[in-house]
Amino acid sequence: MRLQNLLSLSGAELMSDPAVTQFESIIFHPKKIRRGDLFVAVDPSQISEAVAAGAYAILYEGDVAVTDNEIAWLKTDAIETALLRLLRFHLLEKSLNVICCNAITLALAAQMLSDPRCYVLKQTLTDAFDALWSLKEGSWVFVSDDARWKDLFVNLNTLPHKSPMTAEIVEQTLFETSFVLDGVFYERMQLSPFFLPYLVPLYAFAKSKGLEFSVCGMQGSAHFVPVFVSDDLQVKTFGQGGKVLIFEPDLSMLLREIEFIRTEAKWAKIVYFVPQEAYTDLPEDINVLPYAQQEDIMQLLKKTAFHFALVGGQDKSLLDRIAKRNVAPTLF
16 A cells, blocks of 8 residues: 555554655554564554564554654554544445344354355454455455444445244253254254344344355354353353353343343342442342452352352353462462
8 A cells, every 4th residue: 555545544644754655564463564564553562573573654643752764654643543444445345245233143143154255343443454454355244233333334234133034942941942943953052042033033144145154053152151050159061050150241231131031030049240330220120239349249159049140241251260369379
């Protein structure tokens, strides 16, 4: 890309009088820099390494000292905004099929879609930049329904929430399902029936567009993740143990999951852990235990009788993090 085009598209300000007029690739990691590349300085401490490696241009924000006036120093108010402008122009020519999904459908799409024409955007813009830049003409891109993507993609389409297809549930527990979908029997999938209303429209859409996909082996997503534990909260294998901790990092999904658990496990004693700042938005007739810190959750779990505990605002790595903190230091 020519330097002048970069300046026009990104809105960056040229802070040097460079000898270079164009660059080869846009790189985010200094160890990947080759002579002639543009380095995006998400971490300004890496700039000197990128310059030494042969970068022709540095895109940065904030106050940075110009150490080599022969290369282009490009200052921007916000790196992500500058990258978004560059990508938007670059992707205009690719006739992309961009599909907006809710958080759960997007997570299922990442597992189900195997078509090389499909890209599921779950990362930040900087992490996904290389993949987006390299998309081929006519690719299918699945993104969250976050409003920020409206600034990147010109045409956004929403995945239909309803489908003429249905899944016939043959047998189910709260976290495992046997079902028939489109004439195929899926036996004892470690997929909660909670996910089926999201899976079926995605399945129908992918089939209607001729995309390659597979349902076999799917295990839900990063949402509504069950961890089976013993009475003393030791982690057990799937289906074992007398209690289940259910982790949901996305607080916006809690109301749907609460309704599902209350409907499907009316017999069970259920508790709900939510951050203190969020618990006031939940139904008044449920057992809500607000927490301020991660350590509070384990302390409350030890004191509370339950069959299922829905932990909002956390993922299952919480168990490992707390276990490490509780290991007593030794001299050896």
